[in-house]
Amino acid sequence: MYILAIDTSCDDTSVAILKDGHNILSNLVSSQHDIHKRFGGVVPELASRRHLENIIPMIKLALKEAKIEEKDIDVIGVTYGPGLIGSLLVGLMTAKGLAYSLKKPFIGINHMEGHIFGAILEHKELYPPFMALVVSGGHTDLVLVRRYFSYEVIGSTRDDAAGEAFDKVARLLDIGYPGGPAIERFAKLGKIDYNLPRAIPEGYDFSFSGLKTAVSKLLREDIDLPSVAYSFQEAVVDVLVNKSLKACANYNISKLAISGGVAANKRLRERFLEEALKYDVKTYFPSISMCTDNASMIACATYYRYLAGYRSDFTLNAESYCSYPNG
Amino acid sequence: MDNTYITFYSRAPQETEEIGNIIGRISEGKELLLLQGDLGAGKTVLVKGIAKGLGINAQIVSPTFVIIKNYPGRLTLNHIDLYRINSIEELGIEEYIDDDSSITVVEWGEKLINILNLKEYLLVKIDIIEDSFRKITLIPKGERYIRLIERIKEWQI
Numbered sequence: 001m002y003i004l005a006i007d008t009s010c011d012d013t014s015v016a017i018l019k020d021g022h023n024i025l026s027n028l029v030s031s032q033h034d035i036h037k038r039f040g041g042v043v044p045e046l047a048s049r050r051h052l053e054n055i056i057p058m059i060k061l062a063l064k065e066a067k068i069e070e071k072d073i074d075v076i077g078v079t080y081g082p083g084l085i086g087s088l089l090v091g092l093m094t095a096k097g098l099a100y101s102l103k104k105p106f107i108g109i110n111h112m113e114g115h116i117f118g119a120i121l122e123h124k125e126l127y128p129p130f131m132a133l134v135v136s137g138g139h140t141d142l143v144l145v146r147r148y149f150s151y152e153v154i155g156s157t158r159d160d161a162a163g164e165a166f167d168k169v170a171r172l173l174d175i176g177y178p179g180g181p182a183i184e185r186f187a188k189l190g191k192i193d194y195n196l197p198r199a200i201p202e203g204y205d206f207s208f209s210g211l212k213t214a215v216s217k218l219l220r221e222d223i224d225l226p227s228v229a230y231s232f233q234e235a236v237v238d239v240l241v242n243k244s245l246k247a248c249a250n251y252n253i254s255k256l257a258i259s260g261g262v263a264a265n266k267r268l269r270e271r272f273l274e275e276a277l278k279y280d281v282k283t284y285f286p287s288i289s290m291c292t293d294n295a296s297m298i299a300c301a302t303y304y305r306y307l308a309g310y311r312s313d314f315t316l317n318a319e320s321y322c323s324y325p326n327g
Numbered sequence: 328m329d330n331t332y333i334t335f336y337s338r339a340p341q342e343t344e345e346i347g348n349i350i351g352r353i354s355e356g357k358e359l360l361l362l363q364g365d366l367g368a369g370k371t372v373l374v375k376g377i378a379k380g381l382g383i384n385a386q387i388v389s390p391t392f393v394i395i396k397n398y399p400g401r402l403t404l405n406h407i408d409l410y411r412i413n414s415i416e417e418l419g420i421e422e423y424i425d426d427d428s429s430i431t432v433v434e435w436g437e438k439l440i441n442i443l444n445l446k447e448y449l450l451v452k453i454d455i456i457e458d459s460f461r462k463i464t465l466i467p468k469g470e471r472y473i474r475l476i477e478r479i480k481e482w483q484i
Contacts, residue, residue: 127342129349146482147346148336307460308336 001074005299008091009083009111011042013054016295017066021303025066027296030054048086077302080108081319088318108312109301118297119257123284131253133244136260137163142204151324155204163262165208183229190230237268245279257284264291331473337461343369344376351380353478354430361436364453370434403429410435
């Protein structure tokens, strides 16, 4: 079965073709980092215009790479939300058009569910119940997956997302955008841990805005800049690792999936591997290149939703804000 | 069917077993589960999981030939298979069902509903969707099983 999936939830245009849910035949991501770089963030209007230019050529290229034709596609999957509304609409309308002309079913996928399937995509052995930490530029969520397609958010950020904090601190340090990889590179040169404050809200929630403020205060003093990046990264990683593993322990869950752009951070991966051993928890990361937004994870979710009997109809609309589905 | 039912999906036998494990863990005694599903759907695999959830270490094998097997555990597991059975009346299944300290799981059990005029039970439907993909629907009949479904939805192991 061939699944074609589209994700245009933020600044990347992504198209993927999967065979049977796990076999990636093509996975294209057209990054817009170049155009958003000079603003230090994503500009919604620019993003949707670029998606519009990219989408059709990318679908053609994906088909060519997968060595299949349009008519071979069995199911079309597309992200309907959450994300930038203008960007989402480009993907959703394209998917609807394809589904209509090819007379094939299409299924709207929640981007966050996509990230969770991003861990399953490369780890077929991962199955519920498991805990998922989804950390990206827009989200920091701890999600309990008791069964497929059913998600219970047990904690999330009260202010900035972890990835957002990376971006903001990278701007403070003036080391470039996107902030995640910039901080990771810069932090390697750091030698001192300034032991920045770790905000630990009650329960499983997160808070990163205080950390950003602490960084800006620190910058007023005469200090070693790479060490600031290093200390910041340590603080974020610390909180993510500790909270997630505590949640696993308290819910008696032995499997933890970590996905989203921040999951590409090598220090985070390293610390999770170390600490998870102490908790007797097995961790599941997508490979580094598959952590950030991509359509393969959407295709994987589409495949399983298709098998489970889910179908979308043409009234499906894009949703800027939507929580995890709870089927 | 109303909105009190719950649907699980399984991609492999060990996932089906895990679903059984959850059912086993939250069982309190005197549960009656009727298993419905074609040959090879994974009914016995689900029972293996239930046994695990009850802390039973014994190897669970299909009881098709012996019809009834009992396994002691936190609750006694009565594993019954009606595949070959035509005259259910002589089996004395009611005695197992009425026991507070056991859970009774009946493969090919839907035929019991009319014969014993059952009012309360949990129907477990296992549908083969494709290859190893299964849809497992738990449909409660009666108050006590509706509450059981609520507990399954919110279990904390």
